Amino acid sequence: MTDYAPRSLADLQAGLQNYVLGDGVSDDILSELTGGASDQSKRRLHIYHSGYRSRMNEALQSAFEQTWAYLGDDAFDAICTRYTETNPSHSPNLGDHGRNFPRFLQQALSSDPEIAELATMDWRLHSAFDAPNAAILTGEQLANVGEAQWASLGFVFHPSVSLAQFEWNALEIWHALDQKQTPPVAEKLNEPVGHLFWRSDQRSYFRTLESDEYAALKGLLEGLGFAQVCEQLAEGYPNTSIDASIGTWLARWLSDGLLSEVKPGPV
Known part of the structure; x- marks a missing residue:
């Protein structure tokens, strides 16, 4: 017989954070939080996963208004999602999330270098206002x-x-x-x-x-x-x-x- 010890609150919080910041695989954390992995529970948990990305993308839209206009809604949303997945926010201030976005664009969209420079301009103006x-x-x-x-x-x-x-x-x-x-x-x-x-x-x-x-x-x-x-x-x-x-x-x-x-x- 194997003893089962439930995870601590800190471990559960870390598991939920990893799910929200990760690829959305939820069965393990669902089992810990709800005792099962029902479709309804998955949908509820997915709200956190998608909601986090929506908030991060909205923060980037606010900080990089002209870059957003240049790329268009769909392309900007896609590149923002890629950025957030590889650069999860560790700051309580949403406005800080775009700090590395111009550098990310320099690598991700290297065939269009003007985009990274446009983002740099957006970010410098945003940072000046928030300084x-x-x-x-x-x-x-x-x-x-x-x-x-x-x-x-x-x-x-x-x-x-x-x-x-x-x-x-x-x-x-x-x-x-x-x-x-x-x-x-x-x-x-x-x-x-x-x-x-x-x-x-x-x-x-x-x-x-x-x-x-x-x-x-x-x-x-x-x-x-x-x-x-x-x-x-x-x-x-x-x-x-x-x-x-x-x-x-x-x-x-x-x-x-x-x-x-x-x-x-x-x-």
Whole structure:
């Protein structure tokens, strides 16, 4: 005679979670939860299985509105389901579910690379809107920085700020879709183009960057000191007046609310 010990509550919860996140094979968990595997019980359990995927797909629709419009309902729903099956959500925030979606599309739809870039644009705007609040550095505060401090000065950026480079005309496609117009045919650009994303006054924004401003922001976001970035720009763009450019950029960064505080840079 074999003794039977029912599984603990934690094991049952884990079994239900595995069913919801898995392929929908239910007999084992049904036996544990209900003592049988009737058709009615299977239907009830399937509600959890399909409901989870519906919620995840809805979250992706919300975050990737233009990607959804570009692919169409059926294709987008299918790729979302594939993504959710291989990238189950581990965050209590539904808005986080799409974090790896652009990278997934880059691999899953590699023959159409503009789709991953379009999704990147959607996600950066979504993330900028959802980013936490933070202090905004003012021109007056920056003016109070001593001249000697500029040699090692760095910046803390607002949490909503991010950069992305696109090799395809994802920006044109996004604009057309946003205006409910037919998007242009996907075309590869002559060279990668950088874009800046941020939030101001509860709205997400983006703008295209010249390569020198993109390099400056990229270096500062990676933690380089202001002087280091200026030196790199002087070497990389010898025909550009870096002093004039950096002054113009700083004024705009302050106006757009990109900077949160000044910090000591690396020695």
